[in-house]
Amino acid sequence: MTRTTHGFVPVEPGLAAPTLHTVLVEQSVSPAAPASGVSSTPRLGVLTGGADSPGLNAAIRAVVCQGIGAGYQVYGLLNGWRGLLNGDARRMDEGTVRDILALGGTILGTSRLSMAMDQADAATVREQLTHLGLRGVVVIGDHETLQTAHLLSRHGVHVVGVPETMDNDIAGTEYCIGFDSAVTTVAEALDKLHTTASAHHRVMVVEVMGRNTGWVALAGGLAGGAHRILVPEAPFTLDELAAFVSKRSMGGHGFSIVVVAEGVNVAATGPRIADNPSPQEGGALLFGGRRQPTPGELIGEALERLTGLETRVTVLGHVQRGGSPSVYDRLMASRFGAAAADAAIAGQWGSMVALRDNKVSLIALAESVSGLRRADAELVRLTETLTGAASGGIYSFKPLVAG
Ligand code: F6P
Numbered sequence: 001m002t003r004t005t006h007g008f009v010p011v012e013p014g015l016a017a018p019t020l021h022t023v024l025v026e027q028s029v030s031p032a033a034p035a036s037g038v039s040s041t042p043r044l045g046v047l048t049g050g051a052d053s054p055g056l057n058a059a060i061r062a063v064v065c066q067g068i069g070a071g072y073q074v075y076g077l078l079n080g081w082r083g084l085l086n087g088d089a090r091r092m093d094e095g096t097v098r099d100i101l102a103l104g105g106t107i108l109g110t111s112r113l114s115m116a117m118d119q120a121d122a123a124t125v126r127e128q129l130t131h132l133g134l135r136g137v138v139v140i141g142d143h144e145t146l147q148t149a150h151l152l153s154r155h156g157v158h159v160v161g162v163p164e165t166m167d168n169d170i171a172g173t174e175y176c177i178g179f180d181s182a183v184t185t186v187a188e189a190l191d192k193l194h195t196t197a198s199a200h201h202r203v204m205v206v207e208v209m210g211r212n213t214g215w216v217a218l219a220g221g222l223a224g225g226a227h228r229i230l231v232p233e234a235p236f237t238l239d240e241l242a243a244f245v246s247k248r249s250m251g252g253h254g255f256s257i258v259v260v261a262e263g264v265n266v267a268a269t270g271p272r273i274a275d276n277p278s279p280q281e282g283g284a285l286l287f288g289g290r291r292q293p294t295p296g297e298l299i300g301e302a303l304e305r306l307t308g309l310e311t312r313v314t315v316l317g318h319v320q321r322g323g324s325p326s327v328y329d330r331l332m333a334s335r336f337g338a339a340a341a342d343a344a345i346a347g348q349w350g351s352m353v354a355l356r357d358n359k360v361s362l363i364a365l366a367e368s369v370s371g372l373r374r375a376d377a378e379l380v381r382l383t384e385t386l387t388g389a390a391s392g393g394i395y396s397f398k399p400l401v402a403g
Contacts, residue, residue, distance in 0.1 A: 043073045044344055045089065045129070045137035048106040049080035049114050049145030053166045053178020054325035055333035056106040056140060061097040062337025063138050068094065070345050075134060080111040081148060084137065085121060087128045101330055104181075104323045114141070114148035122155035129157065136349055138340045140164050140177070143369075146352065150365040153350040160343045161352035161365050162336045166321055169213040169374070172367040173354035177336060180328040182209070182320040183220045189316055190224025190257060197255040203245055203303055203311040207296025209320050210261040214375045216320070221259035222383050228256070229383045230299070232263045233375045238272035238299070242306035244389065249309055258303070260296045272302045335360050 046063045048056045060076070067074040074092045077083030090096075100107055129137070136158025139149040142165040149159045163170040166182035186208050197204040206226070210216045214231025221229035228244060230236055245256045266273055293301070300313035325333065332355070339353045339360045354363045383389075 041071065041073050042345075043075060043132070043134045044341065045075050045077050045084070045132065045134040046092070046108070046140070047077040047080055047083055047137060048108050048110045048140045048164075049148070050110060050112060050142035051165065051321065052104075052106055052110050053164055053176075053321055053329075054104045054181035054323055055177040055329035056108075056110075056164060057097075057100040057103045058325060058330045058333035059140050059162055059164070059177060059337035059340075060092075060106065060108060061100055062334045063140075063341045064092045064097045065094065066338040066341035067345070070341070072341075072345065075132060076108045077137065079109040079113075080141070080145065081113045081117055081121075081125075082111045083108070084125055084128055085113075087131060089132050089134075101334075102324050104325065110141075112144070114144045117148050117151075122152050122157060125152055125157050126155075136160065136344050138162060138337070138344055140337070140340075142167075143170060146170065146365065147369045150350075150369045153365055158344075158347075158349040159365070160340045160349065161368060162340045163352060163354065163368065164333075166216060167210050167213060168215040169210075169372050170368055171371050171373050172352065172363045173356070173373070174358070175332055175355040177329060177333045178321070178325075179215065179219075180332075181323065181326040182216055183223060184326050185320050185323065186216060186220025186259075186316065187224035189314070189319075190220070190226060190259070193257060193314065194225065194255075197257060197312075200310070201254040203256045203258065203300075203307070203309050205258045205260060205296050205300035205303065205311060205313045207260045207262055207294055207313065207315045209316070211263045212372050213263065214261040214380070217259050217261035218375050218379050218383050222379075222386065224257075224259075226257045226259040227253075227387055228258045228389055229261075229387065230258065230264050231261045231375060231380065232265060233377075234380050234384070235268060237270040238302050238306065239270055241269075241299075242272075242303055245303060245309065246307045249307070256309075258299070260299055262295055264295050264299075266295045266298050269299075272306060273298050274301055274305075 044067045064074045075089040076092045078088045139159050140162040146161045149161050153159050163173045164177040166178040168176045168179035170176050193204045208216050214233050217229050217231050248256050297313050300311050304311035336353045343351055343362055350365050351362045352365045352368045354361050
């Protein structure tokens with residue numbers, strides 16, 4: 001089931017529900033997929049796969065414009081790898097990508113199919129590429145999408161990768177499309193939560209995405225003035241956290257904002273987590289079954305119990321993946337997309353564009369799938385220092401100039 005603005009509608013497992021813009025693309029491009037050998041003009045494909053993030057459309061636009069500028073025909077494959085497996089391709093031209101720079105989501109649609117794809121699919125993909133007359137494909141996507149791209153590449157499929165995930169943790173690159181927009185959303189949410197937390201003198205626990213790493217929590221929490229930031233990279237205990245929050249309260253700080261990355265290991269935080277939270281404590285019904293409380297909900301419940309301070313939990317969820325891309329994401333997606341098209345045109349298959357030493361570079365896809373890029377220790381230390389967590393002390397900002 002996929003949630004739409006109209007409610008829950010059934011869709012084929014793994015297939016993204018068609019969006020308004022997917023429909024527009026289907027209507028605005030040539031209806032028939034090209035057959036091989038029809039044209040001597042070289043052709044390049046582009047697809048978006050896995051979880052979306054703001055900036056995908058800016059990257060698609062750059063691939064299309066750069067490809068056309070180099071004398072190529074560019075074809076968009078719909079709904080990630082599914083489009084390639086089914087030969088579901090649409091011709092893209094300047095008109096197709098007009099006005100999409102500032103648009104969130106992806107006009108090509110996406111799917112999680114990459115997770116299920118096995119090596120046997122490589123032969124089908126190669127056949128489809130030949131049938132469509134495509135020399136290769138620019139693949140814009142997350143970990144799973146790039147893993148599939150790497151697997152296919154090892155089986156002779158021509159691909160160039162572009163890193164995209166708001167988690168910002170793909171190995172080999174200092175930046176992934178979507179991170180800046182997501183972090184901006186987190187910081188804006190924290191600005192809003194500050195005012196209501198202060199009015200009610202509450203503890204606010206804010207859970208953000210980042211299933212394996214703490215980049216979003218650290219950058220968003222730092223920019224949004226969180227008082228504690230909990231990430232998988234830095235162990236903590238609930239007793240210590242509760243003492244920290246209580247100390248803030250006793251020190252005259254009327255409220256506290258605690259940001260939690262969804263990937264924190266709550267089981268490792270000491271024996272303070274409730275074994276069986278009641279429905280009121282986070283066991284609400286979802287999809288007809290009782291869902292597990294999230295890490296943020298478990299930590300919020302324990303904090304209230306241990307400190308006696310009124311606590312509320314906000315799970316930001318997919319709102320972090322939506323909306324218009326930030327200026328930085330528009331720029332990075334444009335630079336990555338154009339560089340990926342250049343690499344494909346130069347026949348540098350099996351590579352991925354990356355940000356290295358703040359420059360757009362080309363690395364081997366193998367490097368990008370070699371592991372996760374964890375949040376760097378310097379950022380963790382900085383957040384600990386600026387929140388006072390490092391010393392266990394609480395900062396109380398005094399005016400520099402005596403009044
Ligand atoms: O984009 C990665 C991510 O944001 C993770 O942090 C999160 O766990 C996941 O996507 C959830 O995505 P979905 O609900 O679309 O599977």
